[in-house]
Amino acid sequence: MSTSRVPPEETPPAEGSISEVHRERPDGGIWEHPQWFLSLIVLGTLLFAAFFLARLFAL
Numbered sequence: 598m599s600t601s602r603v604p605p606e607e608t609p610p611a612e613g614s615i616s617e618v619h620r621e622r623p624d625g626g627i628w629e630h631p632q633w634f635l636s637l638i639v640l641g642t643l644l645f646a647a648f649f650l651a652r653l654f655a656l
Contacts, residue, residue, distance in 0.1 A: 627634070
């Protein structure tokens with residue numbers, strides 16, 4: 598009894614599997630919520646600028 602060969606790029610069919618083929622959404626990682634990181638950068642920049650403005654007016 599011979600078994601059928603499956604090309605290296607393909608996944609062999611699983612016995613008893615009832616799921617359908619679907620594309621998984623790629624993981625966004627750190628870029629999943631860019632607005633959050635952008636707001637942190639803008640907040641840090643504003644605090645940095647406010648520090649120097651406060652020193653300038655304190656002279």
